[in-house]
Amino acid sequence: MRLRLLFSMTGLIWLVAATAATAASTNADFKAALNAAEAAENDAGALKNQWTTTEETLTAAKKAAAAGDFDTAVDDARQAEALAKASIAQAREQEIAWRAAVIH
Amino acid sequence: MLRAMSLMAIFVFALIRPVTAADAVNPQADFKAFRDYFTKKFPNVPLNDFVNGPYSMDAGLRKQWLEIDQFPPYDFAIDRGKQMFAKPFKNGKTYGDCFPNKGIGIRQNYPYFDEKSGQVITLELALNQCREANGEAPYSYVKDEMASLTAYMAFTSRGKPFDIKIPNDPRALAAYEKGEEYFYTRRGQLNFSCASCHVQSAGEHIRTEMLAPALGILAAMPIYRSEWNGMGTISRRFVTCNSQVRGVPLPPQDELYRDVEYYLSYMSNGLPIAGPGTRP
Numbered sequence: 531m532r533l534r535l536l537f538s539m540t541g542l543i544w545l546v547a548a549t550a551a552t553a554a555s556t557n558a559d560f561k562a563a564l565n566a567a568e569a570a571e572n573d574a575g576a577l578k579n580q581w582t583t584t585e586e587t588l589t590a591a592k593k594a595a596a597a598g599d600f601d602t603a604v605d606d607a608r609q610a611e612a613l614a615k616a617s618i619a620q621a622r623e624q625e626i627a628w629r630a631a632v633i634h
Numbered sequence: 635m636l637r638a639m640s641l642m643a644i645f646v647f648a649l650i651r652p653v654t655a656a657d658a659v660n661p662q663a664d665f666k667a668f669r670d671y672f673t674k675k676f677p678n679v680p681l682n683d684f685v686n687g688p689y690s691m692d693a694g695l696r697k698q699w700l701e702i703d704q705f706p707p708y709d710f711a712i713d714r715g716k717q718m719f720a721k722p723f724k725n726g727k728t729y730g731d732c733f734p735n736k737g738i739g740i741r742q743n744y745p746y747f748d749e750k751s752g753q754v755i756t757l758e759l760a761l762n763q764c765r766e767a768n769g770e771a772p773y774s775y776v777k778d779e780m781a782s783l784t785a786y787m788a789f790t791s792r793g794k795p796f797d798i799k800i801p802n803d804p805r806a807l808a809a810y811e812k813g814e815e816y817f818y819t820r821r822g823q824l825n826f827s828c829a830s831c832h833v834q835s836a837g838e839h840i841r842t843e844m845l846a847p848a849l850g851i852l853a854a855m856p857i858y859r860s861e862w863n864g865m866g867t868i869s870r871r872f873v874t875c876n877s878q879v880r881g882v883p884l885p886p887q888d889e890l891y892r893d894v895e896y897y898l899s900y901m902s903n904g905l906p907i908a909g910p911g912t913r914p
Contacts, residue, residue, distance in 0.1 A: 578884060578890065581881060582877060582880045582881065583823045585882060613823070616823075617823075620820065620825065624819045628818040628819040628820070628827070629818070631829055631833075632814070633664075633667045633668050633671045634667050
């Protein structure tokens with residue numbers, strides 16, 4: 531009896547997890563991802579260090595969302611956020627690192 | 635205990651002091667180091683020939699350039715610029731009224747630091763300031779009319795040595811340093827600085843192009859570039875450099891672009907103006 535209950539619970543957990551993993555992204559998911567990406571890109575802009583690839587990926591995310599493909603839109607927005615954060619990290623690192631390249 | 639602390643303090647000071655000295659802004663020392671670097675790296679290139687960029691270090695390219703220069707593709711821009719320069723604005727004044735020596739033979743003095751406004755004034759910016767002061771709309775900074783006007787003005791300065799001054803004004807020194815910082819700062823997804831190509835890799839190929847040395851790099855501006863199929867200004871060159879490393883360019887004539895032009899032009903002091911020029 532206990533064993534049957536354990537199998538049932540395991541199956542239920544697996545079913546919930548699988549459903550969650552394959553659940554389609556929504557417009558709300560996209561908006562949240564876009565807001566995070568745009569906030570990071572604005573920070574990169576304040577450092578005068580935006581990347582063209584970030585801008586292109588943001589554009590692609592909005593285009594996918596406009597076409598109703600929220601899975602792609604969310605993926606692209608998250609990718610744009612990662613790119614923007616990388617450009618911020620680059621700018622911060624270069625605030626000091628540039629001096630090492632100067633001809634002396 | 636006190637002795638140990640004193641020794642520690644001296645040790646820390648000794649560690650910090652050289653860094654501070656190296657970080658101090660010293661344009662004269664930078665100028666010497668910059669020039670030494672390139673003349674040692676390219677011992678067979680005559681100093682004044684650095685203004686010819688890739689043509690100074692590749693015999694094949696030089697041969698093609700000399701052939702092209704029999705009928706220079708920038709000639710149309712010089713002619714157009716000359717006409718534009720002489721044509722009065724609606725108020726009857728001309729460009730010549732905005733510049734020393736009526737604008738003839740003065741390219742080598744740009745950019746300069748304007749102590750009144752506290753900023754670097756490039757020739758492109760001065761031309762648009764002149765237009766606006768006379769009730770005319772400013773031109774695009776990257777090509778067409780601006781390239782023609784600067785082509786004509788450069789032509790009247792050919793052979794005159796760059797003479798960029800850094801006045802005894804902390805703001806001028808700050809502008810110089812900001813330009814230097816911009817030049818050496820890596821940016822864009824490709825993580826390149828201006829120096830990555832034009833210092834560390836000068837004379838090497840990037841795909842089919844030979845990278846020009848930073849020494850004298852602005853002397854031939856504006857240029858007719860085959861890649862552009864037309865003329866382009868210094869602003870255009872900076873914007874496309876940033877785009878090529880996947881960085882979002884600054885607006886043309888942004889303060890930082892003017893500062894980097896100030897820095898690079900100072901590094902070329904004494905080298906002759908060779909503009910307008912041609913590049914692959």
